[in-house]
Amino acid sequence: MKIITGIEEMRSESTRQRAAGRTVALVPTMGALHDGHRSLIRKARELADRVVVSVFVNPIQFGAGEDLAAYPADVHGDRDLCEAEGVAVFFQPSGAGMYQAGHSTYVAEEDLSRGLCGKSRPGHFRGVTTVVAKLFNIVLPDLAVFGRKDAQQARVIERMVRDLNFPVRIVVAPTVREPDGLAMSSRNAYLSAGERRRAACLHEALNAAKGLYARGVRETDALKGKMLELLAGQPAAEVEYVEIVDYESLKPVSEIRAPALIALCVRFGRARLIDNTVLGTSD
């Protein structure tokens, strides 16, 4: 596994591989890799000859008062995981390399990024689309793999790729869960033991909604009501949102007729957790 920190070196590496006819897949991460990332890497390996994992804690996608300084990091563990998974290149650029003095250009998606997490995290998705555009231009991948756990992020990236014609195929891989259903996330590390036990309630709420949907309930007020009732049973859980939106537009729907995304965000102490499921599709 090559470890690359320089932007020009990364670009030369990909240019060389692609000129030799090999396909390149990018798995962009902020490090603190877990089994969720492992599944993205495995998906990338299935689909391309060479997998590049980028590890970069992108400062511009964090707002004031968010957890940029505290974000978990484990460079040695990350490298070991990537090595074990057959990753070709571990790309770890520096902050100064990624954002030069006077950086003043941003990529912003202005529709799908407004609701859900966009409401409480202004500027977050602008930071995500900007760094992903940069990584696409540096790594020059044929495809990039994102996790379904960050469903809104995946939709925003898909829209960016469509609108700006990036020559990159976007693959969205299923959420990987702990045995009790908690979606894997680097931010789970913030949970105390007690919070960790209770954090499965996000998944339980989604399952409750799926159960009602399976029994024919289509009114989203009823589905959200059931979820909120269940979450109210966890006093430590501070609900930021529970929303049911059209999967394409990410706009709230009152009744599920087309594929819909049920997404929720719940805080436990300093951990802000998100999860989701898609209804009305075979996905």
Add this chain to the structure above:
Amino acid sequence: MKIITGIEEMRSESTRQRAAGRTVALVPTMGALHDGHRSLIRKARELADRVVVSVFVNPIQFGAGEDLAAYPADVHGDRDLCEAEGVAVFFQPSGAGMYQAGHSTYVAEEDLSRGLCGKSRPGHFRGVTTVVAKLFNIVLPDLAVFGRKDAQQARVIERMVRDLNFPVRIVVAPTVREPDGLAMSSRNAYLSAGERRRAACLHEALNAAKGLYARGVRETDALKGKMLELLAGQPAAEVEYVEIVDYESLKPVSEIRAPALIALCVRFGRARLIDNTVLGTSD
């Protein structure tokens, strides 16, 4: 010369050429090609194996009340000029192809684009950076050639390329002028015969400032004062701005010490004309 209107076809064409080891240069235009464009094409031919000229009147870089509907067009003349200049591909995408329903992603440069033309044309440079990012992702050029006449645009594009790591070299080619010094522009077509005669005053004002600079004047108030005095002699000329800015930052300077851009914008009837010169450099 190939004429391509499809986005996927354009991308395949460039991918094929680059895979065969040939370099590709893009000259992005809004059509109504003149000798200024011709010089960009010639520069591109010097530097690359294959020249792609794109012709697309980009709606999102025009503001409300601007000249989108009236913008001059001459498709047959454009094709003839490109054919004569040895252009490999004439790329003419449709508006619907470039901006799909629900387009919601923009590239914005937020520093260099604020002053000069950015003041009176809010959103203009955002439209430019967005379409140029799209063209880069579609045409996949090794390099792209822009005209110095649109000096602020060139600086904004250079900054975008740096900040978003586009793998494209930006080349800025000198302004081409009519015999009386008027910078060539598709918008010169808006000038009446009388306005056309007077429009050389932009170049005369720049020359007056250069003359003072050559005699040692460095205070920008003195240089601007001279230019405004000269322009005031043309009652039909409505001055939008006369500014002297640092070439790197595009911020106003009171004294010329580093390379500086003298830029002006003057309206004659419905024609909004811009011109500029760089002082303090061998450029």
